[in-house]
Amino acid sequence: MKKQILTLTTLACLAITGCDNSLDNVKNQTSYNDDTYFTSPATISEALTAAYGLMLYKGLYSRDFYYLMDLTGNEAEADAPLLGDVLQLHDYSYAANHAQINDLWSTAYKLTFRSNLVIDKAAKVIPASDTEKAKLTQYVSEAYFLKAYAEFLLVTLWGRVPIRKDYGENSEFYLSRSSVEDNWKQVESDLMNAISGLPVTYGAGDLGRVTKGAAVALLGKSYLFQKKYAEAAAQFELLTKAPYTYGLVANLDELFTKSPAKNTETVFDIPHKAWGGWAEGSPYYMFGSQEGSGSGKNTLTGRAMEYGWNDWRNVFISDAAVKAFTYTDETGKQYVDPRAKNTFYGDKSSGGDITYCDNCPGGAKEYPYFENGNGFRWRKYEPYEYKEKGELPQSDINSQVIRYADVLLMLAEAQINSGKTAEALPLINKVRARSGAFAYTSLGSKDEAIKKIMLERQLELSGEQVRWFDLIRWGIAKQTLNAEKKAKFPASTQSFFQDKHVLFPIPLTEKNTNPLVANDIVDDWN
Template sequence: MKKYIHQLLLIAGLITTFSGCKKSRLDLVDQSAYAYDTYFTNIGALNQATIASYATLLHPGLWAREYYYIFDLMGNEAKRASFLLGAEQELGDYSFGTNNADLSALWSSLYRMIFRTNLVIDRAAAWNPTATSDRAKLNQYLAEVKFLRAYAYFHLVTLWGDVPLYIDYQTTIQNNYLSRSPAADVWKQIEKDLTEAEETTELPVVYPAVELGRATKGAVIALLGKVYLYQKKWGLAQSSFEKLMNTPYTYKLDPSFDNVFSTVNQNTPENIFQIMNQQWTDWAIGSPYYMFGNGAEQVGKQTHSGRAMEYGWNDWKNVYISNSAVKAFTYPDPLTGNSYTDPRARSTFYGTAASGGDTMYCQQCAAGAKNFPFDASDPQGDYRWKKYEYYNLVEKYGDPKSPINGQVIRLADVMLMLAEAYIQQGNTGDAPLALIDSVRSRSHAVLYANLGDQTNAMKILMRERQLELCGEQCRYFDLLRWGIIKQTINAEKAVEPGSGTQPFLDKHLLFPIPDVEKNYNPNVAKDIKNGWN
């Protein structure tokens, strides 16, 4: 697979046409040439095209680097340190405009993912394999790329609203100046892709070890449930999520919360879909897409490598965990009402004992190494990220390459979304209580005896998602879909040291259409209101 991937990353967006001399018996067509008409006629080539679609998850704007900055900063789970400048600084204080490089990269990479998945779907339709095994694999690859296309459009419609809807490769080639489609049509296409993928019998429930990282049927169902939840289709969301709690699915909460964010987290039974650093390195996906989008320091073909180093308090320390995120871990005890500090604090950040954060690092370093106390005497009282870090194993990283896989969807997330689907339908009884308490029990947090009425149950659910999924790029999306993002962000920023502002404006409910798109597509440009969206 490795020897093909670099050429494939070029041909995924390339159509080669040939013209030349008079036809004769000497005119031969090289069937192995990287040409649109002749190359994608065997299962190996279509597998390569499928893998090239996964590769876009590691492109600029996505999980190579910017994705975690965008949503941790804008969800106010991270805040900038003095080292953080440029596009990322703008995200944290909501001063970004239509030329923000990170948001532009996100838009571009999502459409690149769509372009590549459309190519696979187009070429698969043109090839009619005779071997039963080839047909089965082809159907599997189609389900995988429909999952990826749905993932891309899910982000586009959630963040930008009405967006161009490219679903046909030939149309894209002939007319890549499509106007924006209504958000309702985009949601409908997402549901169609995921429903068809789920119905594909050839899409595995589990993969052999060498193929870990590919989208499973469980990943498809989880994303479909999430799509229903975001559209407030509570009953459909419930039905989807409930499937994952029963056979043939064997997902379980990892007994160790810390293990979910460790260097061996590819083996946790909680995984539903991950950004597979180690596995995708073996696929050779990562090499051209180092975190800065260039060819620097590609030793080991790093993939999702930047977060640990950039968030690392003993390394680049570009961000802190926000004060609001730290304070959220202290709340009234569910049983007594007294002040209570959630034990997940110790797994999420380094800080003082009083805050609940971990006060020591390098506790599992090489023999002879000592434990190091974390210095929480920062004059601003700022604490540092521990989740997705591995300072328990090393004193410093020294290089921006982390083997820790990024969690996209995991079981605890699904369990809390299922609990929310119950609560939103007026069920605040045993079913959602058991799900919330199961997630809390894993970390030895005090359990709830009951959830109270629907309003109180939603408050509990919202806090559970904030604490359990802190630093996993979920909170921004949650606040947005709950309709409370403006008041929440402004209230938190108003009391945040060094901020004291209320930066979230009504226009921020949607991302701005990037200049790169506005300047390229006149049909999109003429539909933009107030120069924003």
């Protein structure tokens, strides 16, 4: 999509410093506080931009979120160069002091704080025109969505967590853990508030902001997690008809090998912009200097560099993920799904792409299969069809959080679990047809249909940080991941995934600072 990148330059506003050049003439800028600064649509917009900026903060989409979800979900495996805390994710040896897990928790609560600030302060601004009133409504609705997204991550990854419902509660340093049910109610409430005020589309100058469709999709996904299948289906079905115009792009490469043009498939993504030089700050900002690197204009992601087989090669696609693309068709014959070629580089028998640099000036080159360990390396989210090396962590390939194919498959899953297998069949086939996979003539029994939708989501959404959430939601994480690990390491006696790993550990930082939470943790884990 054509992007307007919401930069991080206004983050300093939340540290109570002036962001407007007109403040240079104010004698005592330190007299400003949150009540005296955020008094206009312009300053509310700055606060909202600061909230958006957290999507690229520690734990999220500049770097850490890929490792957190791909390694725990066994879609990625650690390669030799991978070092530090992220190594612990692949064998589930992490604990409450794990850096990236602590960062994700912290950033999620920062996102609720900044979103709550927007909601609270915008309500006190007196608009000077109908245009200003509409803008304030939009800003508040965007903030409700961002808050709900943070809450969604917290409840799905940690379960019972403290709820910070509004800005006033930020003065409450200690909050108890709320039930999972109450957390979901908060997510639903915030998303409904977002839906009521978000636009369906934006003009060219505002692309990159969350839309009404994104909120509808996240609400449907929240219902799906709670097994509210009828409610989930109702939300997803809204996105298949007017006023929404979502569709599937012709080829997955349009989304995952280059900066995508404006397209019909993206429902909610994190826009990235390639590094523009040192005037924008360091390209290595993803290692924790998001709010202090240069001018704060960096919005690139390091995913391509970190995963790239011709760059840092820290991880590779797991054996289990590769093998999933080969399965039996309806006649019982072995079948290689064509989406393998969009997902990984490999050999001909696996279905992986065997050339790279297809669009480079010098033409296509043979992928060096035998020079890459098990031979299989990530292609999705990599730029190697357009250049030989990344050279710097500077990818501008947008992070797809929810796309229309995901919506169709979630709708199919909701229908199957509601006993409407016939309605699910064309939805699954529509997604498969885009990549040239054979069409199912039947999904079989309900149990057979569930197995098919599970496989379909694994193949279509491979490497998109969805697998872990799906395995947890389906209740099959332990049996699936341990079976995959056993197949990879048959001689190992290690117990990889244990029952406790269904949830992340409550971070050590929270335990050390909040006695109400510290006294409500079982077995020093969650």
